[in-house]
Amino acid sequence: MRILYYFTEYKTPMFQWQRYHIFDELEHHDCHVAVFNPLDYANKDEANEKVVQKMKDHSYDLFLTPHNEEWLYIETIKEIKRTGIPMILILFDSLMTPLRHRNVASFFDLLMLSQKDKQGIFKKYNKNIIVSHYAANPFYFKPTIVEKTVNKICFPGTPYGSRANVINKLTSNNIPIDLYFGGEASQKVSISAQHNSISSSKLKVLATLLRTDVGRKVIAGAVVGRLKGNNQGVNLSSSVIVKHDSVTLAETNQIYSEHDLSLSIATARNTGNLKQPVMIVHLRNFEIPMSGGVQFCEYFPELAECFEDGKEIIFYRTEEEMIEKARYYLDPAHENERARIRIAARKRAETEHTWFQRFSKAFDYLGLQY
Numbered sequence: 001m002r003i004l005y006y007f008t009e010y011k012t013p014m015f016q017w018q019r020y021h022i023f024d025e026l027e028h029h030d031c032h033v034a035v036f037n038p039l040d041y042a043n044k045d046e047a048n049e050k051v052v053q054k055m056k057d058h059s060y061d062l063f064l065t066p067h068n069e070e071w072l073y074i075e076t077i078k079e080i081k082r083t084g085i086p087m088i089l090i091l092f093d094s095l096m097t098p099l100r101h102r103n104v105a106s107f108f109d110l111l112m113l114s115q116k117d118k119q120g121i122f123k124k125y126n127k128n129i130i131v132s133h134y135a136a137n138p139f140y141f142k143p144t145i146v147e148k149t150v151n152k153i154c155f156p157g158t159p160y161g162s163r164a165n166v167i168n169k170l171t172s173n174n175i176p177i178d179l180y181f182g183g184e185a186s187q188k189v190s191i192s193a194q195h196n197s198i199s200s201s202k203l204k205v206l207a208t209l210l211r212t213d214v215g216r217k218v219i220a221g222a223v224v225g226r227l228k229g230n231n232q233g234v235n236l237s238s239s240v241i242v243k244h245d246s247v248t249l250a251e252t253n254q255i256y257s258e259h260d261l262s263l264s265i266a267t268a269r270n271t272g273n274l275k276q277p278v279m280i281v282h283l284r285n286f287e288i289p290m291s292g293g294v295q296f297c298e299y300f301p302e303l304a305e306c307f308e309d310g311k312e313i314i315f316y317r318t319e320e321e322m323i324e325k326a327r328y329y330l331d332p333a334h335e336n337e338r339a340r341i342r343i344a345a346r347k348r349a350e351t352e353h354t355w356f357q358r359f360s361k362a363f364d365y366l367g368l369q370y
Contacts, residue, residue: 001031001363001370004058006051006065006072009037013249017283020249025137025355031370034060038071048076055080061368063087068101077107086110086366090132094118095280096214096268101125110365112358115281116302117214130365132358133306134283136290138350140249143292143342144257151330152242153296154259156180156252157284162221162272163265164234166298166322170263171238173323175330177263179234180255182246214268217278221270230273256293260330260338261314264288264297279303286353289313289345294338296326306353312345 003026009015023033036054038047051072055063063085065072081087089101089108098118105111105125112132113122122129158181159167171177209215224230236243247255256262264285268278279300288295289312297303299315307313314329316322329338363370 001061001368002059003031003033003062003064004036004051004055004060005033006036006038006063006067008039008067008071009035010039017249020140021135021137021283022355022359024140026359028139029356029370031356031359033064044071044073047071048073052076052079055083055085060085062363062366064090066090066092068104072104074104074107077104081107086368088112088362088366091122092134094122095278098122098214099211110362112362128365130361132361133281133302133353134286135353135355135358136283136286136349138290138354141253141287141290143346144254146258149335149338150178150259151332152176152178152259153261153263153326153330154178154180154255155263155265156247156255158182159234161225161270162267162277164232165225165230165272166263166265166267167234167241168238169319169322170326171235171240173326174240175323175326176240176242178242178244178255178259179236180244180247180252214278217271217274218269221273221277225270225273228273230270252287253291256288256291260294261296261326262288262293264295266298266300266303281306286349289349290353292342292346294329294341295345296329298322307345307348310341312341312348314341 026033036051038044041047041050063080066089087108088110089105090112091101092114094113095115095117098121102125105122108126109128111122111126111129113119113129114133116131119129119131153170153175155167155177157163159179167177167179206219209219264282266279266282268280271277279302281302285295285297285303285306289307295307295313297313297315299309299317304315309315314325316325328334360370
């Protein structure tokens with residue numbers, strides 16, 4: 001199968017993760033992804049003209065994109081649709097940005113949503129929908145065998161918003177943590193606390209957030225956090241925190257394998273300050289188990305459908321339970337329990353949570369041969 005992926009691929013890890021996650025795994029199954037990057041052209045008009053030509057001149061089995069009309073014009077979408085080649089709109093952030101694609105969604109043959117919550121909104125745009133969670137490439141993410149694991153919790157990622165609150169709660173109870181993120185070791189890395197001035201760009205973001213229930217919760221969470229004094233960022237002066245530089249995707253794989261617990265924070269931005277936070281399924285929810293790590297995460301039903309508590313993942317439901325379970329599973333006496341979770345989590349991930357399985361569901365829906 002040949003797939004043309006219309007995608008603004010900036011040369012940063014935030015954009016190129018798809019090459020390691022998706023493209024590489026699909027290649028192992030004879031599904032070849034060619035990226036059409038509009039950034040390679042003089043302007044958007046030229047990119048839109050050339051992609052239509054490419055779809056007409058080459059033999060592709062599928063057109064795939066995550067973009068709305070800002071980068072892929074509606075007239076361009078209609079032209080590609082006239083070729084008869086199936087078209088998929090993949091929505092990696094469907095929970096947080098349900099309105100972004102409302103003008104283009106109806107033209108596609110299938111929408112792939114990253115989470116269940118907003119199916120009702122998207123069905124107003126297009127009835128052809130499947131939920132396609134993130135996944136992990138089993139050929140890239142592999143357990144690392146080490147003589148002795150690191151008896152700490154690890155967290156590769158910037159500790160902003162609700163993440164900082166969780167980390168501070170753990171370290172205030174003397175739970176040791178290795179943090180991996182870029183930049184200087186500032187004690188205030190919370191996005192909401194960086195600036196007090198309001199620019200026009202911030203006002204635009206604020207207006208966008210106000211248009212959805214999830215966005216309004218993000219705003220409310222930031223306000224509540226500020227009132228509670230929770231927006232000060234992670235306390236890097238704690239004696240049980242070791243701050244490391246940011247790491248590559250491959251290094252993250254090894255870190256998950258080598259640490260006794262891998263922290264996975266599912267609350268969106270500052271919504272952890274609310275009684276009912278917004279919970280998001282992330283890439284790391286699948287990278288950790290595929291790497292043979294022991295995932296430690298706040299409970300939420302959608303992730304619980306993917307991994308079984310106590311056997312393939314460790315869930316906590318309250319702060320007290322978080323501290324209790326962190327101490328329990330970091331205890332060297334429970335090494336065998338951690339080992340069983342590592343093995344079971346990897347098996348579940350490679351059996352049910354690979355990118356090829358996600359895309360196979362989409363291919364089947366469209367009746368494509370692969």
